[in-house]
Amino acid sequence: MPDQSHIRNFSIVAHIDHGKSTVADRLLEICGAVEQRDVTEQMLDNMDLERERGITIKSRAVRMDYTAEDGQTYAINLIDTPGHVDFNYEVSRSLASCDGAVLVVDASQGIEAQTLANTYLAMEHDLEIVPVINKIDLPSADPERVIREIEDVIGIPAEDAPKVSAKAGTNMRDVLEAVVTKIPAPAGDENAPLRALIFDSVYDSYKGVIVYIRVMEGTLKVGDAVRMMAGGAVFETVEVGYLRVFGMEKTGVLRAGEVGYFTAAIKSVEDTRVGDTVTLRDRPAETALAGYRKVNPMVFCGIYPADGARYEDLKEALAKLELNDAALMYEPETSGALGFGFRCGFLGLLHMEIIQERIEREFQLDIITTAPSVIYKITLTDGSVVMVDNPTNYPDPSLIAEASEPYVKADVISPGEYVGAIMELCQQRRGIYKNMTYIDTDRVSIHYELPLAEIIYDFFDALKSRTRGYASFDYEMYDYRPSKLVKLDIMLNGEIVDALSFIVFSDSAYPRARKMAEKLKEHIPRQMFEIPIQAAVGGKIIARETVKALRKDVLAKCYGGDITRKKKLLEKQKEGKKRMRQLGSVEVPQEAFMAVLKLDE
Amino acid sequence: MMLYLHIPFCKRKCRYCAFCSVTEDRYAAYAEKAAADIAYFRAAGLLETADSIYIGGGTPGALPLSAWQTLWGALDGVPLAGGAEFTVETNPESTTAEFLAMLKAHRVERLSVGVQSLNDRELAAIGRLHDGAAALRAIEAAKQRGFSEISADLIYGLPGQTLSSFTDSLTRLLDAGVTHLSCYNLQIEKGTPFYDDPPALPDEDEEQAMYDALCDITRARGFEHYEISNFAPSGHRARHNSGYWERREYLGIGPSAHSFFDGTRRWQSADIPVWLGAPVGSFAGTETLTPEDERTERIMLGLRTDRGVPAKELSAAVVQKYVAAGLGEIRAGRFVLNDRGMLFSNTVISDLI
Numbered sequence: 027m028p029d030q031s032h033i034r035n036f037s038i039v040a041h042i043d044h045g046k047s048t049v050a051d052r053l054l055e056i057c058g059a060v061e062q063r064d065v066t067e068q069m070l071d072n073m074d075l076e077r078e079r080g081i082t083i084k085s086r087a088v089r090m091d092y093t094a095e096d097g098q099t100y101a102i103n104l105i106d107t108p109g110h111v112d113f114n115y116e117v118s119r120s121l122a123s124c125d126g127a128v129l130v131v132d133a134s135q136g137i138e139a140q141t142l143a144n145t146y147l148a149m150e151h152d153l154e155i156v157p158v159i160n161k162i163d164l165p166s167a168d169p170e171r172v173i174r175e176i177e178d179v180i181g182i183p184a185e186d187a188p189k190v191s192a193k194a195g196t197n198m199r200d201v202l203e204a205v206v207t208k209i210p211a212p213a214g215d216e217n218a219p220l221r222a223l224i225f226d227s228v229y230d231s232y233k234g235v236i237v238y239i240r241v242m243e244g245t246l247k248v249g250d251a252v253r254m255m256a257g258g259a260v261f262e263t264v265e266v267g268y269l270r271v272f273g274m275e276k277t278g279v280l281r282a283g284e285v286g287y288f289t290a291a292i293k294s295v296e297d298t299r300v301g302d303t304v305t306l307r308d309r310p311a312e313t314a315l316a317g318y319r320k321v322n323p324m325v326f327c328g329i330y331p332a333d334g335a336r337y338e339d340l341k342e343a344l345a346k347l348e349l350n351d352a353a354l355m356y357e358p359e360t361s362g363a364l365g366f367g368f369r370c371g372f373l374g375l376l377h378m379e380i381i382q383e384r385i386e387r388e389f390q391l392d393i394i395t396t397a398p399s400v401i402y403k404i405t406l407t408d409g410s411v412v413m414v415d416n417p418t419n420y421p422d423p424s425l426i427a428e429a430s431e432p433y434v435k436a437d438v439i440s441p442g443e444y445v446g447a448i449m450e451l452c453q454q455r456r457g458i459y460k461n462m463t464y465i466d467t468d469r470v471s472i473h474y475e476l477p478l479a480e481i482i483y484d485f486f487d488a489l490k491s492r493t494r495g496y497a498s499f500d501y502e503m504y505d506y507r508p509s510k511l512v513k514l515d516i517m518l519n520g521e522i523v524d525a526l527s528f529i530v531f532s533d534s535a536y537p538r539a540r541k542m543a544e545k546l547k548e549h550i551p552r553q554m555f556e557i558p559i560q561a562a563v564g565g566k567i568i569a570r571e572t573v574k575a576l577r578k579d580v581l582a583k584c585y586g587g588d589i590t591r592k593k594k595l596l597e598k599q600k601e602g603k604k605r606m607r608q609l610g611s612v613e614v615p616q617e618a619f620m621a622v623l624k625l626d627e
Numbered sequence: 628m629m630l631y632l633h634i635p636f637c638k639r640k641c642r643y644c645a646f647c648s649v650t651e652d653r654y655a656a657y658a659e660k661a662a663a664d665i666a667y668f669r670a671a672g673l674l675e676t677a678d679s680i681y682i683g684g685g686t687p688g689a690l691p692l693s694a695w696q697t698l699w700g701a702l703d704g705v706p707l708a709g710g711a712e713f714t715v716e717t718n719p720e721s722t723t724a725e726f727l728a729m730l731k732a733h734r735v736e737r738l739s740v741g742v743q744s745l746n747d748r749e750l751a752a753i754g755r756l757h758d759g760a761a762a763l764r765a766i767e768a769a770k771q772r773g774f775s776e777i778s779a780d781l782i783y784g785l786p787g788q789t790l791s792s793f794t795d796s797l798t799r800l801l802d803a804g805v806t807h808l809s810c811y812n813l814q815i816e817k818g819t820p821f822y823d824d825p826p827a828l829p830d831e832d833e834e835q836a837m838y839d840a841l842c843d844i845t846r847a848r849g850f851e852h853y854e855i856s857n858f859a860p861s862g863h864r865a866r867h868n869s870g871y872w873e874r875r876e877y878l879g880i881g882p883s884a885h886s887f888f889d890g891t892r893r894w895q896s897a898d899i900p901v902w903l904g905a906p907v908g909s910f911a912g913t914e915t916l917t918p919e920d921e922r923t924e925r926i927m928l929g930l931r932t933d934r935g936v937p938a939k940e941l942s943a944a945v946v947q948k949y950v951a952a953g954l955g956e957i958r959a960g961r962f963v964l965n966d967r968g969m970l971f972s973n974t975v976i977s978d979l980i
Binding site: 581586597 | 631811812814831834835838855856868871872877879883884885886887892894914920923924927928931952969970971972973974976977978980
């Protein structure tokens with residue numbers, strides 16, 4: 027076991043697709059943590075979904091041994107961080123476990139919104155930032171410009187930044203040298219009462235929860251009775267050790283400065299929340315480490331099984347996902363239109379999409395989701411305050427004294443030529459312009475305050491299409507502001523379809539209602555009677571479309587040669603019918619519920 | 628066993644037609660192969676007697692008389708069961724005195740005439756080779772020649788057709804003394820000229836009015852609406868075609884012809900060169916029916932007709948739903964669709980199978 031002077035704990039921060047995972051892979055290779063032949067692309071990301079999206083969803087950590095040019099061997103802990111704003115809190119806890127951060131910047135693209143957001147987050151934790159210029163092998167690479175950018179915008183020296191190509195394996199050793207020489211060694215007292223920071227935890231069906239920790243002070247041993255200082259739960263450790271690329275190495279002990287894991291037959295990640303401090307039951311620390319908070323979902327939607335008979339399967343899927351995801355919330359919900367399902371809460375849109383995809387992919391369940399909603403803060407005339415995340419629970423307007431909605435601080439970075447388009451988009455989405463700064467002669471960083479509700483509807487897609495994909499975007503929660511809100515109901519054949527109701531800014535109600543009605547008309551097939559589609563606010567119809575009555579549905583001819591083919595046609599029609607939801611007298615295809623979530627297409 | 632013989636030739640292909648037909652002349656080779664197939668199945672014991680014979684197309688009248696002689700060589704020996712129906716399809720322009728005399732000489736008692744419309748503009752728009760007057764002449768000639776049953780085909784929803792032009796065709800046709808009417812709604816099918824180059828068609832309201840008029844006028848003349856597209860006075864229903872809807876067994880010979888016997892549906896190749904080269908008595912494909920398939924067929928075929936389907940075989944709730952919606956009724960323990968119900972028969976059937 028090395029002394030603290032031979033330990034380095036760091037993270038890699040980067041904008042999405044600037045090469046963070048490839049850099050990590052190369053570092054692991056150099057340290058022999060993994061044989062070349064075993065390298066699968068981007069091994070730190072070990073969920074399929076992560077690999078496909080090129081992003082890291084959950085953090086992981088790995089310990090490797092590096093023999094530096096000074097001849098000494100260092101224990102280097104690389105703590106991977108989620109790269110997306112939805113997981114900002116997890117990122118901050120991972121960073122809090124480190125003493126430094128390697129900032130990877132693409133040599134042709136330069137600084138982007140997430141680069142900045144994550145760098146600032148790292149600086150808030152007093153981490154030593156080690157800039158690295160990646161992708162120098164690209165024809166469009168301009169490392170000198172990017173170095174100037176880092177110095178100008180972030181304000182850290184970047185003169186000596188390693189210039190590397192992780193893809194080609196060029197100069198990668200320079201990165202490890204910089205880690206060893208620039209990032210400070212940890213300096214906690216291993217004899218003090220234990221304080222270890224939980225930066226991640228995963229559920230394992232054999233060992234129970236595996237808790238990833240950085241020991242700040244004190245020592246943790248197998249058999250110790252530990253207590254979660256915020257959560258309060260007490261456990262006896264079963265395994266203690268290091269995290270290696272291919273699993274866990276039992277060492278029986280972790281000392282101040284080290285990163286590793288413990289298990290204690292813990293049944294749910296609920297008990298080992300990220301950010302909590304682990305201490306010893308019998309010799310507790312006086313104060314917990316700073317920065318813990320319970321993360322709260324920001325975005326909610328209903329999730330229903332497409333086939334109502336699979337409700338129990340959906341319940342089981344959510345329960346399994348929850349074992350590994352303390353941020354996922356769900357509770358049973360009943361919809362007149364969709365039957366039995368769940369109201370689910372997520373950290374953000376990406377988190378929501380990930381969960382939806384995992385349910386479909388890992389549990390082979392077809393699901394129907396309802397429009398995502400933020401949490402509205404409603405002050406009633408009697409002075410009480412209710413938080414509403416489900417349109418169904420929106421109070422009667424006559425009882426509302428004031429309605430507020432959540433706002434975010436958003437930062438858009440883009441080439442200067444798209445400023446007009448970006449500002450137009452942000453204005454449309456009720457953004458409040460704050461300021462604009464130039465990153466270099468060509469690129470600007472634009473700051474807006476935006477209602478969260480405007481972002482959860484395809485804001486990112488709209489931004490990308492208006493800037494040909496050049497703009498990057500990041501946001502953080504800010505505050506609640508009074509707003510003019512209304513609940514919009516959709517009626518089919520005169521009956522309200524609860525699953526299609528949503529809360530909307532009143533000035534947007536009319537255009538949204540019209541689009542919604544048009545989309546539904548497109549997706550609801552003609553039936554034997556005329557179907558009025560109406561959108562209403564407080565009982566007042568503000569948009570209407572009509573699905574005309576079907577006049578005939580018949581095969582005119584059916585003789586000896588037609589029977590086999592026509593039988594197949596009718597069977598197909600029957601299958602199509604199975605995918606329909608019966609809402610009162612109207613049959614609505616499941617696609618219709620999904621289509622109305624994409625109103626801007 | 629019923630026998631169907633498909634004659635895949637036409638003088639010209641109509642613009643709405645998706646049936647198996649060609650205009651090239653492979654007449655002799657066709658007739659020899661068809662005759663050989665008939666002989667084969669007779670020898671195999673499948674055609675000891677025919678409960679009905681139906682020769683369709685294509686345009687049977689497009690086949691030269693020499694080729695017919697080859698066919699008769701095989702057909703004349705097929706014994707007809709008592710009361711059996713023997714039908715040949717014909718188009719007005721090929722319904723010559725000579726053709727009628729030949730049919731009459733070979734036991735044919737029923738003609739099905741492809742009239743489609745009596746309006747010359749409508750007939751031209753769909754690419755027919757005859758005009759309205761020729762159609763009426765053909766019917767008159769058949770009556771004169773002593774055919775006991777004369778059926779006519781009519782189409783509603785044709786390009787340029789109006790409610791009044793349709794009812795005009797319909798009433799004149801009934802006045803001409805046909806004993807049976809098949810009246811189809813024009814359907815634009817894949818692979819037809821109309822599919823690739825869609826014509827302007829009557830709007831839905833007009834088409835609906837035509838269907839209503841069709842049901843009303845035929846009923847007033849004593850015709851029963853006994854199948855979605857078929858109407859006849861009592862005692863004049865098409866027995867061969869009814870056999871299809873009642874799931875009776877049949878042997879089909881000719882390109883694309885289907886057969887149904889021993890619980891299996893089989894078919895010969897629709898590709899004429901392939902069909903000509905296929906071994907005598909062979910089929911290109913088969914479908915063995917599961918009990919579920921049989922149930923589906925009973926429902927989908929039964930609900931096409933005024934016999935309906937025994938209600939006890941169906942979901943009572945679904946039946947009740949459609950009875951309440953005014954699409955049908957329970958008659959003597961059978962669920963039967965009415966005029967309006969037949970227009971939505973796919974909706975009803977797909978809900979019941």
